[in-house]
Amino acid sequence: MSVKNRNIKVSDFKDEWITNQIDGQCIQFMEDFGFSLCDKKNENGRPGFNGVTISQVRNIFAEVKRLEVQLGGEKTWMEASTNFLMLRPKIAYSAARVLSQKRQSKMGDLKIVLEQAHGCVTGVDSFKRFSQLLEGIIAYHKVYGCLLYTSPSPRDRG
Numbered sequence: 001m002s003v004k005n006r007n008i009k010v011s012d013f014k015d016e017w018i019t020n021q022i023d024g025q026c027i028q029f030m031e032d033f034g035f036s037l038c039d040k041k042n043e044n045g046r047p048g049f050n051g052v053t054i055s056q057v058r059n060i061f062a063e064v065k066r067l068e069v070q071l072g073g074e075k076t077w078m079e080a081s082t083n084f085l086m087l088r089p090k091i092a093y094s095a096a097r098v099l100s101q102k103r104q105s106k107m108g109d110l111k112i113v114l115e116q117a118h119g120c121v122t123g124v125d126s127f128k129r130f131s132q133l134l135e136g137i138i139a140y141h142k143v144y145g146c147l148l149y150t151s152p153s154p155r156d157r158g
Contacts, residue, residue, distance in 0.1 A: 008032040010112040018120035018129045030133065033113065034140025037106045050104045054138075054146055057110070060094055061138060063087055064131050077124050084127065088118050110137075 008029070017026040039048030064087065070080045095111035114134065121127050 008036045010109050010116075013113050013116055015116070015120045017133060018117050018126050019122070022129055022132055026133070027136065030136035031140045033109075034137050034142075035144045037110060037137070037141050038144045038146050039106050040144065050102055050106055051146065052098075052106045052110055052141065054142070056094060056098055056107055057138060057141075060087070060091055060114070061134060063090060064134055067127070068131055071124055071127070077127070084121065088115060091115060091118070113137075 037052040039051035091114050095107045098105045098107040
């Protein structure tokens with residue numbers, strides 16, 4: 001396990017990972033992007049000030065998992081698709097909350113990738129790949145030492 005591209009760009013994301021299949025290149029993207037979201041200078045360093053925290057992605061991830069449960073039960077894609085469509089405003093809101101405090105936050109990069117992936121989902125199979133992509137990014141984010149919570153701003157410390 002190693003980060004190959006510390007300077008990963010959101011433009012490295014490929015739509016076919018959602019529309020067709022997740023491949024080895026996608027797994028490497030997940031790892032590199034998960035590391036990037038930590039805003040670290042090197043693999044052994046501390047997370048940077050602009051890193052994404054687990055709490056910042058928890059609501060998005062929880063909603064994706066809730067949709068997975070619905071689709072595993074009695075709901076069809078047609079019934080669950082409205083909830084999936086509403087995920088996009090949740091992604092935008094989560095990012096806006098963070099970016100209003102820290103304009104350079106890596107949450108902006110996460111928003112771009114998730115919105116692009118969201119746009120590729122057309123049914124249950126592509127939704128499952130969307131979920132797997134998000135889960136993989138979060139897993140590698142955790143592996144590389146993400147922040148567990150948002151540190152207080154200087155005005156809150158004092």
